[in-house]
Amino acid sequence: MGEFLLLMVSAILVNNILLLRFLGNCPFLGVSRKMDTATGMGLAVIFVMTLAGMITWLVYRYLLVPLSLEYLRTIAFILVIATLVQFVEMVIQKAAPPLYEALGIYLPLITTNCAVLGVAIINVDERYDLITAIFFSFASACGFALALVLMAGLRERFALVAIPKAFEGTAIGLVTAGLIALAFSGFAGLV
Amino acid sequence: MLTGMIAIGGIGLVASILLGIASKVFYVQVDPVVQAVTEALPGANCGACGFAGCSSCAKAIAKGKASPDACLAGGAEAAVAVAQILGVEIEVREPDTARVGCWYPPEEADVRFVYDGVRDCRAAMLLFSGSKLCPIGCMGLGTCVSVCPFDAITIGERGLPEVNKNLCTGCGTCVATCPKAIIQLTSQTRRSQHLYRVDECTAPCQRTCPAGIDIPGYISHIKEGDYRAAITLIKETNPLPLTCGRVCPHPCEEQCRLGRVSDPVNINHLKRFAADYEMGSGVRITPYVAPHTGKKVAIIGGGPAGLTCAYFLARYGHAPTIFEAMPQLGGMLRYGIPEYRLPKAILDWEIEGIIGMGVEVKTGVSLGADLTIGSLQEEGFDAVFLGTGAWDSRGLGVAGEELEGVLPGTRFLIDRGLGKETPVGEKVAIIGGGNTALDAARTCWRLGAKEVTVIYRRSRKEMPANDIEIEEAEKEGVIFHYLAAPTKLMGENGRLTQLEYIVMELGEPDESGRRRPVPKPGTETVIPVDNVIAAIGQFPVTGFLKDNGVALSRWNTIEVVDEKTGATNLEGVFAGGDAVSGASIAVEAIGAGRRAARSINLYLRGEEVSVPDEAIGKDTDLLDPEEIVRVPESARARMPELTVDDRRLSFKEVELGLTEEMARGEAERCLRCGLLCYRREGR
Ligand SMILES: Cc1cc2nc3c(=O)[nH]c(=O)nc-3n(C[C@H](O)[C@H](O)[C@H](O)COP(=O)(O)OP(=O)(O)OC[C@H]3O[C@@H](n4cnc5c(N)ncnc54)[C@H](O)[C@@H]3O)c2cc1C
Numbered sequence: 001m002g003e004f005l006l007l008m009v010s011a012i013l014v015n016n017i018l019l020l021r022f023l024g025n026c027p028f029l030g031v032s033r034k035m036d037t038a039t040g041m042g043l044a045v046i047f048v049m050t051l052a053g054m055i056t057w058l059v060y061r062y063l064l065v066p067l068s069l070e071y072l073r074t075i076a077f078i079l080v081i082a083t084l085v086q087f088v089e090m091v092i093q094k095a096a097p098p099l100y101e102a103l104g105i106y107l108p109l110i111t112t113n114c115a116v117l118g119v120a121i122i123n124v125d126e127r128y129d130l131i132t133a134i135f136f137s138f139a140s141a142c143g144f145a146l147a148l149v150l151m152a153g154l155r156e157r158f159a160l161v162a163i164p165k166a167f168e169g170t171a172i173g174l175v176t177a178g179l180i181a182l183a184f185s186g187f188a189g190l191v
Numbered sequence: 192m193l194t195g196m197i198a199i200g201g202i203g204l205v206a207s208i209l210l211g212i213a214s215k216v217f218y219v220q221v222d223p224v225v226q227a228v229t230e231a232l233p234g235a236n237c238g239a240c241g242f243a244g245c246s247s248c249a250k251a252i253a254k255g256k257a258s259p260d261a262c263l264a265g266g267a268e269a270a271v272a273v274a275q276i277l278g279v280e281i282e283v284r285e286p287d288t289a290r291v292g293c294w295y296p297p298e299e300a301d302v303r304f305v306y307d308g309v310r311d312c313r314a315a316m317l318l319f320s321g322s323k324l325c326p327i328g329c330m331g332l333g334t335c336v337s338v339c340p341f342d343a344i345t346i347g348e349r350g351l352p353e354v355n356k357n358l359c360t361g362c363g364t365c366v367a368t369c370p371k372a373i374i375q376l377t378s379q380t381r382r383s384q385h386l387y388r389v390d391e392c393t394a395p396c397q398r399t400c401p402a403g404i405d406i407p408g409y410i411s412h413i414k415e416g417d418y419r420a421a422i423t424l425i426k427e428t429n430p431l432p433l434t435c436g437r438v439c440p441h442p443c444e445e446q447c448r449l450g451r452v453s454d455p456v457n458i459n460h461l462k463r464f465a466a467d468y469e470m471g472s473g474v475r476i477t478p479y480v481a482p483h484t485g486k487k488v489a490i491i492g493g494g495p496a497g498l499t500c501a502y503f504l505a506r507y508g509h510a511p512t513i514f515e516a517m518p519q520l521g522g523m524l525r526y527g528i529p530e531y532r533l534p535k536a537i538l539d540w541e542i543e544g545i546i547g548m549g550v551e552v553k554t555g556v557s558l559g560a561d562l563t564i565g566s567l568q569e570e571g572f573d574a575v576f577l578g579t580g581a582w583d584s585r586g587l588g589v590a591g592e593e594l595e596g597v598l599p600g601t602r603f604l605i606d607r608g609l610g611k612e613t614p615v616g617e618k619v620a621i622i623g624g625g626n627t628a629l630d631a632a633r634t635c636w637r638l639g640a641k642e643v644t645v646i647y648r649r650s651r652k653e654m655p656a657n658d659i660e661i662e663e664a665e666k667e668g669v670i671f672h673y674l675a676a677p678t679k680l681m682g683e684n685g686r687l688t689q690l691e692y693i694v695m696e697l698g699e700p701d702e703s704g705r706r707r708p709v710p711k712p713g714t715e716t717v718i719p720v721d722n723v724i725a726a727i728g729q730f731p732v733t734g735f736l737k738d739n740g741v742a743l744s745r746w747n748t749i750e751v752v753d754e755k756t757g758a759t760n761l762e763g764v765f766a767g768g769d770a771v772s773g774a775s776i777a778v779e780a781i782g783a784g785r786r787a788a789r790s791i792n793l794y795l796r797g798e799e800v801s802v803p804d805e806a807i808g809k810d811t812d813l814l815d816p817e818e819i820v821r822v823p824e825s826a827r828a829r830m831p832e833l834t835v836d837d838r839r840l841s842f843k844e845v846e847l848g849l850t851e852e853m854a855r856g857e858a859e860r861c862l863r864c865g866l867l868c869y870r871r872e873g874r
Contacts, residue, residue, distance in 0.1 A: 069195050076202055083206035087213050094217040159311035
């Protein structure tokens, strides 16, 4: 149990996939302008990443390893993740149309979200077992969502402050991202 | 190598089979119309339509929540394609533009506090709902500027948003963004159907005007010397400015804020100035006329209510036909108000302009005698407007009324209006205190009567006639007997010779709030008279209305469901003017005509005939500054008039009109009020 807790802290704070591994920066800047879209995106990522972590692990363990095709993992994972996202999109569209309307444009974005691929590969590289891999994927996704929501909260506040012209928009977004990353690196050594 | 290819191919195959199955299992029926519309849109996802992306716009269009031409990026081409899919025709409409409805930037308005660093109006609204004291004032932070997809809005020199009409497409993004509804989409057509709302900035004069004329707007055009713009604006709500500018008792001026520290702005004569300018230039303004809808509307009565209703219906693309019982149009404007106040030539020019908008006219035809509402509907009229006025009058109810020389006031004036001879004797007594009484008195004086006496049972203060009329009548030497009522008319050989009246006292207030006059016994006085004109009130003629099943109120006027829509108990039949309100003033009839035109337009387009909840009613309380400060006193422009000598035995127009210089000077006096704001010294 303690081991899982450590893994969790490590994935969310110490090795935050966004802020310290710098994976998935595209949605981080693209979808963090508004709190509600950020939360939506965060939840979608949690869902997809956990599922992707599990399935890629299975594909790797029971398909690629037996056939000694480990070198094909990147392309295989991309294929799997893309299929998965498509699949999830269809399920949501059928089961929860309002959620689908809300996530509409973001779901396909996850297909190309390198954070998902990154987590799948880390799972394999770290030789996690299935349970740990699932757990790690989930925790990383939570870290991703946390960073995204934090960022959105900050960016909504930009409206209230005087920002020099040259820094408006993406510029100040990147600066802020950098500062949050610095703050998060303060967690280093915690685990 | 081979195993690799097979493995990847296998994964691909499995994935696609899975997705294939999933797409069957989780298939969501997409409305084929939505699909088709989505394909017809350009797919730019620009958001100019106000929806989150093309697909939601397509959905809204398919559901009828957005019009087929909602897509601005696609323009006319996409609109035509979409319309084809939906099987509708694109209705050509007057294009909308955004308009800023606030006149005072934060620097010039009352603010509660100054925000530091807030850059977004929406954010500012969240912080104690904005900096301004006025709940609807623009904060000038420019969120509309940043959201406008076409860069049509800028913050102008004064710190308020300005819309570049050439760039604005009327997409409404700014309207949706503004947290205070300051920016609105407008067009002439929309403004002419607008009812002022509580959440918009209006000046006291403007919302008092029964026709709802944008008074500060036209005055500021006059100030700038753009008289055509002024008249265009006036005609958005009142098609009879030449007439109103002459005869209106201007309730607006009573509410003028300048009136609290000085004389009120001469609003009505400024209107007359602009209207005279249009007539003088000989070039009529041409408002936007919507394409024909093919709907026919019967307008019964060609008075100001009917003329106004017809004018606006024509502007909205319908085909109105006026049925008028008298030989000529104009109602009481022609047959009541005398030549020296409203020359017929001027009335004719004004009415010509209204007919020129595409109004058909049938005179000498009356509802009741020649037509019924049923026969009109059979003839293919889709709606009917009743503007039949108040043409019935009441006798005095005293002995001797049948004597020769006793005339009903309206009859006397109507006969003059018809061009008949109306000789009067040397001594004329007029009974009553309304416009009819005074018009009759001044007419008699002009016809040569030596002694004209107005007998009114209350005091001057209660007199319903326009103040200016009383003043002018006094100048012309008309004698006023206030607090007096006739008791007997006496004659010799059937011809009137004497009138007996009794002195009255004001007692308890009656239901109209005016104090009821009671006779003082023993004060009877007899005076010699040659004519008595009874002008003690006009009422709607109701017989033909009853025959047609129109519901009447207990005052024997037409009962409307809602004064703001003019709908009657009959489907598709609307009413307004004196026939509904009882004898009133022209501008009330004009307002009622316009509101009825709005309702009829809604009705003919199959929309609900209703009034927004926020619409201002006669007694809506609105914000008002407690005192008017830093406004210097200034002198009101006085209307030049004919001398009293020049008026005798002549029906020449008494009021000569303001000169351009006077008008410009008068326009300068306007405080350009808003809800709370007004122009102050030293700001
Ligand atoms: C002497 C006098 C002076 C006035 N002075 C002023 C003034 O200075 N300022 C001011 O603002 N107001 C004044 N008024 C009031 C003003 O004229 C009226 O309020 C206004 O004209 C009402 O307009 P309306 O369209 O409702 O009715 P009207 O103007 O009365 O028009 C009704 C029309 O319907 C026609 N009609 C009636 N019955 C039928 C039928 N069955 N079939 C077909 N047609 C029919 C009539 O012939 C008439 O043309 C005055 C009124 C009078 C009588």
